[in-house]
Amino acid sequence: MSTNSDCRPDKHPLLVDFLLQYPKCDEDVAERAFLVYLDLTEVKGWWSTEMTYSPQLDRPYILGQHKRFVQRQAVLPVGVEECVSSQQMRQFFSHVLVDEEPIKSITLAVSELDSTVVYYKLSSGLLPPESPDMVVTHQRDKDARILQKKQFIAECVKKAMQRHDSN
Structure with a gap:
């Protein structure tokens, strides 16, 4: 079976453009975020998805709509090997923006290197x-x-x- 290196996610034009736009973003972190982006867009059928970057968090996140006419949501990709503290979660709510506004809820996309993704919705306070x-x-x-x-x-x-x- 032959493999084509141009089919790898890190060669995708959207990912290449993202890394050019945000040169401080770690390529491995961006690639993992891009796999979550693809899962949301191609598998889950999200609308108007876009990858963006938070310089304060030094990581990418994804904005999109799970249905066509609903409010945009933020999805923050994290690796299964990462430990996320309560202080980091507070920073997520402060520095992840949807339409230039801080968020009240965020979805963590916990991903494995084999591209398995599990989603957890977090809220700031009680809903x-x-x-x-x-x-x-x-x-x-x-x-x-x-x-x-x-x-x-x-x-x-x-x-x-x-x-x-x-x-």
Whole structure:
């Protein structure tokens, strides 16, 4: 099996541009952040994702929307081998900006070198739970999506059976 070195993430034009724009950023840290960026963009389907850099934290982070018309969120990639102190977490909330404003919550993207990523949402202070009406609305939306998928699959099976029967 041949490998093409141009397919490596550190050769991706977006990562190269990022490193040119932020030359003080450590390349290994940027590459790990870029893998999280790719996971959010290509696997999770986030919208308007961008990698940016915090000189105060000396690390990159990602901004984006998990759905098209929701507020942008910040995702901070950290390695599974890193120890994050409560003081560092306070710094995250001070120095990670969304639309030039400090954040009230951040998602830590804890990543392994094999590109496995686990996401943890952190909040500054306590957040009140969703209202019962919102919980019901979310469940109703989820149930509707599941029903729609089931109907689509049933229709596909029906068409396949019809094609099979006609042969």
